[in-house]
Amino acid sequence: MSIKNNRLTAEQYEQNFSDIHPPFENREAALVEANRCLFCYDAPCTKSCPTSINIPKFIKQISTDNIKGSAYTILDANIMGGGCSKVCPVEKLCEGSCVYNLLDEPPIPIAKLQRYSTEKAIAAQWPLFQRKPSTGKKVAIVGAGPAGLSCAHVLSREGVEVTIYEKESKGGGLMTYGIAAYKVTPQFCDDEVKFITSLGGIHIKYEQELGRNVTLAELQANYDAVYLGIGVGVARSLDIPGEELAGVEDALRFIYDIREKGYPSVPVGDKVAVIGLGMTAIDAATQAKRLGAKEVTIVYRRTQAEMPSTEVELNLAKLDGCSIIWLASPKEVRGENGRVTQLICNVMELGVPDTSGRRTPVETGETIALDVDMVIKAAGQIPYEDLVQDNQLTHWYGKLVINENCETNIPGVFAGGDCVNGGKEVVDAVQAGKDGARAILGFLRK
Numbered sequence: 001m002s003i004k005n006n007r008l009t010a011e012q013y014e015q016n017f018s019d020i021h022p023p024f025e026n027r028e029a030a031l032v033e034a035n036r037c038l039f040c041y042d043a044p045c046t047k048s049c050p051t052s053i054n055i056p057k058f059i060k061q062i063s064t065d066n067i068k069g070s071a072y073t074i075l076d077a078n079i080m081g082g083g084c085s086k087v088c089p090v091e092k093l094c095e096g097s098c099v100y101n102l103l104d105e106p107p108i109p110i111a112k113l114q115r116y117s118t119e120k121a122i123a124a125q126w127p128l129f130q131r132k133p134s135t136g137k138k139v140a141i142v143g144a145g146p147a148g149l150s151c152a153h154v155l156s157r158e159g160v161e162v163t164i165y166e167k168e169s170k171g172g173g174l175m176t177y178g179i180a181a182y183k184v185t186p187q188f189c190d191d192e193v194k195f196i197t198s199l200g201g202i203h204i205k206y207e208q209e210l211g212r213n214v215t216l217a218e219l220q221a222n223y224d225a226v227y228l229g230i231g232v233g234v235a236r237s238l239d240i241p242g243e244e245l246a247g248v249e250d251a252l253r254f255i256y257d258i259r260e261k262g263y264p265s266v267p268v269g270d271k272v273a274v275i276g277l278g279m280t281a282i283d284a285a286t287q288a289k290r291l292g293a294k295e296v297t298i299v300y301r302r303t304q305a306e307m308p309s310t311e312v313e314l315n316l317a318k319l320d321g322c323s324i325i326w327l328a329s330p331k332e333v334r335g336e337n338g339r340v341t342q343l344i345c346n347v348m349e350l351g352v353p354d355t356s357g358r359r360t361p362v363e364t365g366e367t368i369a370l371d372v373d374m375v376i377k378a379a380g381q382i383p384y385e386d387l388v389q390d391n392q393l394t395h396w397y398g399k400l401v402i403n404e405n406c407e408t409n410i411p412g413v414f415a416g417g418d419c420v421n422g423g424k425e426v427v428d429a430v431q432a433g434k435d436g437a438r439a440i441l442g443f444l445r446k
């Protein structure tokens with residue numbers, strides 16, 4: 001067993017990482033689906049969208065070949081509506097609420113229709129939005145992820161000058177760095193950020209990290225308001241023996257490397273264990289398989305009934321040939337010559353429900369051993385507790401506390417997205433950015 005890169009041919013990489021959401025074959029195919037929509041009054045699909053996209057309206061616009069109007073309807077509510085059409089778990093949001101589900105018929109393929117309009121808008125960089133005259137106000141945003149970009153776009157449309165401080169060399173946040181490449185390509189992410197900033201009035205300063213290259217005090221001194229969209233922090237460690245062995249990787253780092261370095265450059269093991277069963281775990285497991293791992297086993301300490309990922313995601317992993325061990329929790333990573341050779345897991349059973357309502361896994365006393373040469377940790381992330389503490393920001397276990405106006409305990413400093421909620425969907429962060437922008441506009445008017 002060994003960890004190595006360059007396992008596949010260029011054609012195999014290309015095939016394995018091609019878009020899993022192929023577009024409509026032609027205009028007619030899109031129109032057939034658009035014309036199935038019942039254009040429901042008080043549409044449940046719209047109600048279940050965190051950004052409240054007027055779904056029947058944009059579908060109606062597609063059905064009348066008004067693609068620009070359709071793209072405007074989507075992007076006016078969700079400026080990352082293009083990316084969201086590729087990464088949203090629509091089965092539990094808009095498509096899951098479509099009335100066709102009650103008729104035992106396939107729901108309207110809302111995401112695919114959304115993609116149909118927005119991909120055209122982003123590829124052609126249609127100038128759909130205009131800025132209002134300058135207000136003379138300046139706002140600093142920390143983080144060019146979905147919350148920061150969404151906040152920036154709303155503010156800029158209202159005539160505010162926005163400067164975004166981003167610690168990475170590209171914008172898009174988790175959309176660019178933390179999602180499987182076969183769901184949303186790096187090129188699309190670049191184009192989406194370009195589309196958002198093409199409005200004007202949004203300047204992104206890359207490789208500028210809060211606390212390292214710029215301080216909160218400097219931002220407060222130089223801008224009329226500050227918005228923190230810093231995302232959720234670093235990967236949660238397993239706190240088990242052997243975690244430091246070569247071959248133990250963090251899932252987000254693994255996904256980041258695939259997107260940044262290119263498929264052949266990223267090493268992967270023959271036998272890989274992935275710990276956790278959220279979306280990031282699934283993305284890591286499926287991509288390990290697609291990079292050429294022979295066996296990928298997902299280890300999850302609860303059962304399918306409690307898993308955080310959706311059934312659609314789970315099925316994707318199964319179709320890729322990943323196997324799942326339920327009710328197993330990592331106990332120890334063993335190795336030889338400093339490299340991983342085995343993952344020892346406690347066998348668990350479910351006890352009483354915890355505060356989240358999910359039954360707590362408890363050890364049975366039995367263990368199992370998996371022969372592996374790579375362990376990918378996807379047990380969640382922990383917030384930037386040190387960073388928020390250093391800046392005297394009120395927080396709850398590292399998550400920023402904000403009031404009903406999205407404002408932190410420091411007047412004029414606002415926050416939203418994953419750094420507040422601990423990590424939700426991209427679409428939730430987009431809405432948080434909109435809410436933050438409206439709160440900041442109110443603050444600037446005072």
Ligand code: SF4
Pocket residue numbers: 036037038039040043044045046055056097098099100108110
């Ligand atoms: Fe169309 Fe379904 Fe939404 Fe009704 S619920 S408006 S049928 S997409």
